[in-house]
Structures are given as structure tokens and as C-alpha cells.
Amino acid sequence: MTRDDIVALFIENAAKAAAEMHRVRSNAELNEVISKTTRGQGPIYCPGMTRKEKAVIIPEGRRSEDSAASTVCIDEALGAIAETGSIVLSSMGGKPVQAGLLAAHHIAIVSSETIFENLDQFFSSWEGMLPTNITLETGPSRTADIELTLTIGVHGPERLSIIVF
Amino acid sequence: MSASNKAIRFRENAARAVGDRALRAALSNAAGVFTVKREEAFQSTPLEEWRELASQTRLEVLDDLGAYVDRFSENASKAGARIHRAKDSAEARTIIGGILKERGIQKVVKSKSMISEEVNLNADLLRDGIKVVETDLGEYIIQIAGEHPSHIIVPAIHKDRRQVGRLFAQKLGCEYTENPAALTRIAKKVLRQEFLSAEAGISGANFAVADTGSIVIFTNEGNGRMCTSLPPLHIALTSIEKIVPSLADLPTFIRLLPRSATGQVITSYMSLITGTRKLGEATGASELHIVLLDNGRSEIARGEYREMLKCIRCGACLNACPVYRNVGGHAYDSTYPGPMGIVLTVLFEGMDRGHPLLDATTLCGACADVCPVKVPLPGLLRRLREERVVQGATPKTEQVAMAGFALLAASPKLFRMAQAAVSALWPIARKMATGRGVDYFPVPAKKTLSRRLS
16 A cells, blocks of 8 residues: 555544544644634643644643643644554653543644554554553544443543644 | 352343333344444454454463463563452452552542453442442443443443433432433543542453553543553453463454444554553553452363353344343343353353353354354353253253153153053143143144154
């Protein structure tokens, strides 16, 4: 599969899992999407650790340093898996993996070159001691515990937006 | 589940369940939804190839279970986890109670774990004054209702939205609603506070990876992620047969488990947790204890029922079983219901208690057809039925009847005499036993088939 095919497959499968998908090619486009998707929402948390996280512009007065008290969490995923439409989060390098779980809206930036074609390739990419936490996140939080009626947003976010950059 | 050795009253439980209209509506809805979603999820996938691979991997671990447990333990320890081995339920409870009491912990959040049901953990902790809060929505519903799960994947499947609405209004003091989304929001609000204030989290594990010492947890709600990483202390309770050799084995099980359980390609969240929070990390518990439960598994792995331990607890056999679909999980009065549950209950809790469940099967084979790891359930059930006879666990009347028949069937002379006696005594027997089932029997023929043909 070519890189474009892998990206296209990831976008298709993540959308099937009810993630909202966006594709951007510049910091300006990135911030345009962020500004649109977070309009009218509460405090925004962004760890600002990676180059792309640093490029995120948060409007005056809306930045929050406390992930547990934020409505929106914007961070960059370690990578993604096209086969399942999952983004990959990890505790490597001090990233707060659970920040995107506590917010009602998780916005994840995925660099297109970090998308794996399938689960096998993803798991064979790890060597040596693993980070404490590796999490695959696929779509928003959900339950069907009452009469098997699908309900979105139980303990985790009710919205997952993925921006492929 | 129960410490009692008294035989499970399956017939009585089933009769009651069949008379419960709300239960039957819920079950038939669930069976239909699950069956369709599972089939759709496996469409145009190499399912047979995956099943074979998964089955082989499970057997490889069972063949050398002791060595795999050692390997997992060693690698998990290297990553910072403390390993505890529990030979039975009582030991598992003592270990977990001990860890919590030693640290003066008063409140624990818990994500769904069937092993914790198997060892009956919650009741013990509550007795010690430790507040245990179930955080999976279904588990939370049955916890506040004071019940046990009736399905291993959707524990509150026996309750409809009105029952949940009334329960929440009564126990949580909220206004009555029967809207599932509103009920979910109510539970989320209550439980978020519990997560942020809990001193410890208890979880199960769907798999444990020997080569890396990691545990793997699948959840849809996100409660599993919260329980395992928000509190400073995490206790994972799992059983030894959940081990897979390496990370390379995970893709096959990820492809099979959620598809078989809920018809999803993958659950919303899947976490791989390896040891405790390391230097420079901002995620993970600072203390991790992994309790590995044996409870007879080492012995089962060496015996003729070893293939049962391939089971990955997806629940597909429950949804496919014509008996489960009609009576639901509570009728089995055991931790694990359905076809897999019958075998596990007899193996874990003994023939004396479990044997009535061996009648809770038609041996139709639907369970084996949907099993993602090829557990030969009908064969195991048949073998246990034979063992029940050998052990003399069948009812006395059945034993006498079978002994009598064996006597007659072994002697042509006695057999003919018995046939003649039945014909002669039929009118009298019929008069005496009218209304007690005898009306359904056909009238004995004047001449036996063999005499008519000769």
C-alpha cells in the first residue's frame, strides 16, 4: 500500500468508528479546523510538547493547564493504525495519556507518516522495555449496557476529532 | 460464586425465568442484535484462518502453562509490577484485602472483571469496610441493585430501561427517566467524582503478554483506563490462562475478541499496561500489583478438559445458545453462564454442585460454530455428562431406571416378559397416573416391531 492508500484507509475506518475526520497540510489549516471545531466550547488543554502541539493556537482566556477541568483536549497521537481506525497514545516522553479521556471532546493530531497499515506492523514496531501505557483509541467513548442502546460518551469523550496532518 | 456444595436448582430457576416476560423480551432482543452484529463484523474476513491461529496459540500456552506464568511474572516484575500468585479464590481475596488494608485504603474504583466475580471479591472487601465502586455502567447498575451479572459482556442485559430508571430514581435520588442517554449521563456524573477521589483501582485483564510482562484491557466506556491510571495504586486480578506469548500474538486476538463479543472491529479503548510509572512519565499508577489466580486451572490444563481454557470470554456462545437465549444468565446460578459457563462451573465448583447444568444444553453445536478459539464445547459437555453418570451424580430415580433397563436389555427373555407386562398393565397404569404426564405416551402396540417383521 502507498502512503496515500494507508492514510485513506485510516480515515475511512476511523470515520466508521464515529470519529470526526479532518485533513490539513499547514499550521494555518490546522488552526482553522481547531477554531471551528472548538467554537462555543469550554476550557482547552494542550500539553504543547510536540512541534505540532506547539503550533496550536488557543484563543485568549481559554487555555487551561488542568486536563481534568477542561472541556477540550488537543494533543498529538504517537501514531495510528489504518486497519482498525485507531489512534495510538503512549506515555513515552512524559505524555499525559489520559488527558484526552477526561475531556468531553478529544482532538487528536496524527502525522500522516506515523500511520501503520495494520495491527501486525504496529505491534512488531516495539522493541525493548515498553512505556507504562500504550492505548489504542477508536472513536468516542460508548456503551450499550442499557437494552443494547448505543450511547456515546460515558466516562470518556463524547466527541473524537482526528486531524491528519 | 456460592460456597455451598448443594446442586444448582437449574430446572426451578429456568422455569421461573421462562415465566418472566420482561426478561424474555430483553433476551430475545439481545440475542438478535448480537448475532447479526457478529456476523456482519466477520464478513469478508479470513475468520477460519484467525480461529485456527488463535486456537494454536492458546494450546501452545496451555502445553507449558507453568513456564509461561514464570516468564510473564519475571518480565512484569522487571517493569515494576509486584506479582502475587493465588491458588484459589480465598487466597486471591486475602491478597487483595491485605494490600488495601495495609495502606489504609477506604475506597476503590473497579472496572469490569469476571475473575473478581469468580472469587467473590466485592462482598469480602465491603465486609472489611472498604467501599468498592463498580464503574462499568452495566456493573454499576447491578451493583446498586444488589445483583450479579447475567451476561459476561453486558452484565445488566436482564433489565429493561424502565427498571434501570426506577432503580436510579430510588437509589440515586434523581428524577425518573427511561432514556438510556440520560441514565448514562447520570451515572457518568456520579462515577466521575468516584474516579477522581479513589485511592486505588482494581481491574481484570483480557490478556497478559509473557514476553513484555504487560496486561491488556479492552473497554468501550473508558472506565478501564480511568481505574488503571488515575489512582496511585492499581491492582489487576487475572487468571493464569490469559497469557499469550508475545506482542506478535495480540493482533489475532484483537481481531477476534471484540468482533465476537459485540460485533466491533475493536473496542473504543485497548490499553497495554506495562509495569509502574517510570522516570519522566506522566501516566500510570506508581504501584501495580498483579494477582494471578489459578483456582484449579493448572490441573485442568493437564487433563482432558484442557481445551476449555482456550476460552477468551467473548460471550458469543451465550448469544448463540438456544437455552441461554430463553432462560438468561441468572438461571445458571454460577459466575459463568451459557455453554462455556456450564463446563467451567462443573470444573471449578465440582460435579455435586454443577451437574444439573449439564441438562442446560441441547448439544446443537451452535456454541462451537461461533467460538473464536475453537473450544469443542459440545464434546466437552458430552464428556462431562458421561462423567456425571460414572460419578453417580445423576438423580436416584434415573439411576434405578437405567440399571433396570440395562438388566432387561441384556436378556431377550426378560425383555419380552417386560414388553408383555407393559401391554397388559397399560390400561391400569394409565388410569392411575392420568394427568401426570402419562397421557402423552403412545399406547403400546399389540405386536412388537420385530415380531411383525419376522
